[in-house]
Amino acid sequence: MNLHEYQGKEVLAGFGVTVQRGVVAATISEALQAGKKITETTGSEWHIVKAQIHAGGRGKGGGVRLAKNINELETIAGDILGMQLITPQTPPEGKKVNQILIAEDVYYPGASEPKEFYMSVLLNRSTGRNMIMYSTEGGMDIEAVADKTPHLIFNEEIDPALGLIPFQARKVAFNLGLSGAAFKDMTKFVSALYRAYVGSDASLFEINPVLKTSDDRIIAVDAKVTIDDNSLFKHKDIESMRDLSEENPVEVEAREVGLNYVDLDGNVGCMVNGAGLAMATMDLIKQSGGEPANFLDVGGTADAARVETAFRLILKDPKVKAILINIFGGIVRCDRVAQGIVDAYKNMGDAVKVPIIVRLQGTNADIAKKIIDTSGFNFLSATAFQEAADRVQEAIS
Ligand code: GDP
Ligand code: MN
Numbered sequence: 001m002n003l004h005e006y007q008g009k010e011v012l013a014g015f016g017v018t019v020q021r022g023v024v025a026a027t028i029s030e031a032l033q034a035g036k037k038i039t040e041t042t043g044s045e046w047h048i049v050k051a052q053i054h055a056g057g058r059g060k061g062g063g064v065r066l067a068k069n070i071n072e073l074e075t076i077a078g079d080i081l082g083m084q085l086i087t088p089q090t091p092p093e094g095k096k097v098n099q100i101l102i103a104e105d106v107y108y109p110g111a112s113e114p115k116e117f118y119m120s121v122l123l124n125r126s127t128g129r130n131m132i133m134y135s136t137e138g139g140m141d142i143e144a145v146a147d148k149t150p151h152l153i154f155n156e157e158i159d160p161a162l163g164l165i166p167f168q169a170r171k172v173a174f175n176l177g178l179s180g181a182a183f184k185d186m187t188k189f190v191s192a193l194y195r196a197y198v199g200s201d202a203s204l205f206e207i208n209p210v211l212k213t214s215d216d217r218i219i220a221v222d223a224k225v226t227i228d229d230n231s232l233f234k235h236k237d238i239e240s241m242r243d244l245s246e247e248n249p250v251e252v253e254a255r256e257v258g259l260n261y262v263d264l265d266g267n268v269g270c271m272v273n274g275a276g277l278a279m280a281t282m283d284l285i286k287q288s289g290g291e292p293a294n295f296l297d298v299g300g301t302a303d304a305a306r307v308e309t310a311f312r313l314i315l316k317d318p319k320v321k322a323i324l325i326n327i328f329g330g331i332v333r334c335d336r337v338a339q340g341i342v343d344a345y346k347n348m349g350d351a352v353k354v355p356i357i358v359r360l361q362g363t364n365a366d367i368a369k370k371i372i373d374t375s376g377f378n379f380l381s382a383t384a385f386q387e388a389a390d391r392v393q394e395a396i397s
Pocket of ligand 2: 057208209
């Protein structure tokens with residue numbers, strides 16, 4: 001589950017990470033109130049107005065702007081609220097901005113220049129350990145840095161048994177070229193950030209930029225936070241931050257009925273039981289010249305109601321030209337699944353307009369095939385994997 005920047009900062013702050021302070025607003029008057037409130041604590045009329053959408057690169061698209069007084073704040077808040085923000089990470093049509101974060105300006109002048117760093121915490125899947133990835137080249141496209149000057153990106157891996165050791169935090173601060181008060185504050189920042197990552201069961205933190213202010217404080221200016229969905233039962237406070245308007249509506253619906261569904265770009269819908277078989281089926285579709293339109297694991301109980309729900313979800317995607325049902329009857333008998341498919345089809349009447357390829361293998365597969373073949377509906381049955389692939393190919397060509 002992805003969080004908005006303001007929510008991510010709230011989670012970080014809860015674990016003692018210093019963040020750029022801000023107040024979220026959904027209207028211009030809320031934005032002005034927020035601005036006044038921040039000015040009371042900072043004494044500055046300068047604010048940064050930041051579009052809250054689930055995509056990065058907002059600065060490049062005009063979604064992050066500096067306001068130097070209350071009038072500018074009003075104008076900029078009005079410009080950004082409701083705008084269709086296009087960034088390198090949004091779909092081509094952009095994303096609508098429903099909320100903005102009014103934040104304190106932390107790039108104020110002082111004894112030294114503010115300096116932007118990059119820092120993320122994530123799982124290194126090849127070593128099975130969490131790592132902190134960081135660079136002196138923050139604020140800009142980290143992908144470009146990784147591409148052109150990879151030696152400027154450092155990794156620090158954390159032993160799961162020991163956790164982050166203080167010397168590792170000091171190493172990060174040292175490699176970032178810090179000294180004095182900024183060095184000390186960076187070690188505190190890194191420790192708190194790692195504590196927050198583990199404590200919130202996150203799968204990704206990306207803080208770009210981490211700022212060294214002109215008076216040597218270390219602050220998270222941006223926060224991209226992804227929390228592991230499987231841990232949300234432990235974090236009701238975080239789960240309640242979910243913004244459904246940012247999520248794929250079909251995936252939201254699937255989650256509500258307990259189906260494991262991921263929307264994809266292809267033309268062949270698939271309904272499968274078991275994640276492994278689902279992956280194999282997607283490969284099969286690709287081999288037969290199609291592209292999977294979705295990943296859908298209906299799970300162990302493929303009864304008529306579930307099959308029908310799954311059908312309806314797949315058919316919401318106008319790109320679907322054929323549906324491949326590939327179910328292994330182990331715990332659930334194939335004949336029951338077959339009956340479920342036929343009943344679902346019956347219930348849906350004219351809704352199904354695309355060919356459906358059905359492959360049922362396992363307990364009572366022969367009875368199942370008979371049910372499918374004699375149903376009188378537009379089914380193509382297949383027994384072998386290759387046969388199913390050939391039927392898919394015929395259906396979409
Ligand atoms: P992103 O473009 O979506 O990654 O959004 P960020 O939150 O990273 O902000 C983009 C850029 O806005 C940063 O790299 C900074 O250069 C700038 N910015 C952010 N906060 C402030 C601030 O308080 N003052 C000033 N002057 N610039 C800021
Ligand atoms: Mn950023």
